Amino acid sequence: MAGILLSVACMIAGYLIEYLVAPIGPMVVEYLLGPIASAITCIYYYKSNCQGLRREIEKLMLVSERVKHMVDEAERNGEEIESDVQKWLKSVREIIEESNRFFEVEANAQRRIFCGLFPNFNSHYQLSKKAVEMVKIVDELQEDGRFDRVSYSVTPRWKGFAPVEGYKAFDSRMSTSRKIMAAFRNESITTIGVYGMGGVGKTTLLKELGRLALENKLFDDVVMATVTQNPELKKIQGEIADKLGLRFDEESVAGRAVGIPYGNAHKGCKILLASRSLDVLSTEMDAQKTFAVGVLTDQEAWDLFKKMAGDSVEDPDLQSTAVEIAKECAGLPVAIVTVARALRNKNSFEWKNASRQLKRPNSRNIRGMQAVIYSTLELSYHQLESEELKSTFLLCGLMNYNASIQDLLKYGMGLGLLQDVYTTEEARDRVYTLVRNLKASCLLVDGTSTDGFGMHDVVRDVAMSIASRENHVFVVRDDVELVEWPDEDTLNKCTAISLQYCDIRELPDRLRCPKLKFFYMGCEDPSLKIPENFFKGLNALKSLTHCKSAFSCLPSSLCFLGSLRTLCLINVCWEM
Template identity: 80%
Template sequence: MAGILLSVACVVAGYLIEYLVAPIGPMFVEYLFGPIASVITYIYYYKGNSQCLRKEIDKLMLIRERVKHMVDEAGRNGEEIESDVQKWLKSVHEITEEASRFFEVEENAQRRVFCGLFPNFKSRYQLSRKAMEMVKIADELLEDGRFDRVSYSVTPRWKGFAPIEGYKAFDSRMSTSTKIMATLRNESVTIIGVYGMGGVGKTTLLKELGRQALEDKLFDDVVMATVTQNPDVKKIQGEIADRLGLRFDEESVAGRAGHLRERLKKKKKILVILDDIWARLDLEEVGIPYGNAHKGCKILLASRSLDVLSTEMDAQITFAVGVLTDEEAWVLFRKMAGDSVEDPDLQSTAVEIVRECAGRLLQL
């Protein structure tokens, strides 16, 4: 019944358009015919509404191509696409598919009815109304498609803080490790130093501390870089950036430092580990904020020299890492070399090796 009434209304509206609306304009008809004014208006503006939809869809497809180019580039860089961008692309795909079907159906609306005497007013009304509904959706998508960026960097899963295969927390290390972890929890301490002769296992200890700090959720992130005797600031910056999933566009050390500094400041609590320091390293030059510049940033340093840590790097607290005891060194050596060291013909040689290394086996 409703369909019949709509058909009658559309036919009546068609006549009104042919003989009344065209001469005097739709605004006056809307005032004059109230209840069927919307039907008359949709039919009157049928071609205009259809053309408006086509223009909006064309603009939307151009914007979609631009966004897809950004998405494709982000994918090549190993970045994750923002969820709102994915949702927007899906919505654009749906409305463009719907518009494509609309334009196919629209062709049938051109056919005339009643032995070719009159246009199909009912179809024109329905399509005109549908066109304006889709125009509204397309306009909203055009507004929402103004993305400053479409992706975000994914922090790579770095194995530096994974459980260390073969690592054993010896009694001689446990006390030091426990004290350092307690200091990491102390908000008043910003720079912590660890020192000891080469080969005693400082690097292994640092990695285990970093892993434990992440596991205990003391920090949002932990980054680590090796300084070496001849430090390369760009290399240090690069190692830290890799852990953060940060890519540098700048070529200069100063430019990269500014970029790195801003990225580190975005982390509310972060631990920066710098290993193998031989002399003063300018943290500002590298781009590591600390102290008042970023109170949530702690720095854990390792060096062979206590003087380097205390005097040149301003470490507030330092911890010594000594060699393993004879018993610990033997246990570790046997684990690494296998049960063959228990062979009477080899045992004396094995003991000599352990003594010669003076307990410095964690580096082997």
């Protein structure tokens, strides 16, 4: 009954609007009619109120889109979104959903009633009133959406210190771990060192210690950075800053003002170092406490080998051979993991062949434990399933410690290593697949960035040794002085030259390497000049990279490089 009365009242109001409001205006009607003025006004402004709501919703959607862009950028930078921003976005979604339902109802309200004779004034009144209420909410959201910033930086405490994949807490490591954790808690100790031969598991242990330190809340932040023999301060600062969620406004080393807290002025801070040499830690780095990391026991080595190789090693026909191979790895985790992964799911004759190879190291210049490492890693290399994968592995060995997949893509395309690819997208997909396969074989590891990869220094040594022997590659790196170039016979055979961060005194007037395909030179000496005819005669050269060189102009002999596919000039200084 009440609904009928309201409909009749709205019909009367509608006629009043048509015959009274239009001639004399809504303000006069509101004064004259009092109690029903509000309803009359709502019905009178029905269309304009609905149109106004639509306009304000569109404005709000534009504001929301701008805020979402800011949020997306913040999330890409690893920042946390402010709670009021999240609440605002939720409110925006809710009001937009409500407006969609409103306009669906409003479309149905256009139908007339009483055999099509009269508009549905009841619906018009309700919708007009609702539109006014929603516009107020929308206006407030527009005003509240003027955020100066939507996020805040947080320390990604987990980064680099998630549980180490495949890590096993061996008894031989637990004692060392407990002692180092005790040193963390000792306020008088600020510098701690861990030493052991390459491939023994120092880096893995440090990562696990970092995770445990955070888990036990010994420190607010834990950061890990790689320092090579020729350290790049900007790169180290960048690694530290990324893991602390910092951004630089200046590019200079001094302007970045990021370093390692040390000494009495930074009580509570600790430095944990890893090196192959005890003397480096004790004498050069002043480590107050040092701990040795040795090889695994026979049982620990076998347990790790079984875990990596799979259940097939328990097969009676295979077990004795598997035990022999595990022993040949000499308790070195890097050797155990790579060999076991390489032989996983292989046939028995492949296991027996591998056992024979490991017992006959083929490097004439390597003895003792290094010969064991070399032979085990070389076996993993020969187990790679394709020449394309082997060539990619050797190329990775010539690159930086924390290399970029994009650089590998450029070099790989330039050298023509990628088979049956016809577009850049296909080549990129292939390179990512190759890197993933090498990581699965434990010959590569994750890099410091999502687009990077790394290589254990022991694995790199083996890769360069294989490349030097099989492909006549000449490598000088890490601040070593290039006193003289190889003899003519060596250069005639050379297919790749990598001179990374070495001290180059002088370049020959002309580089005579008729088979050279890959040439990388990184030198920070601005006085080093490249002779005009240096590249003349390098007809086979396909990939050329200059890093941190100084040029007034490019040497004219570049025009003779008819086979060149990739030219990379990185951090080059152009002299005017």
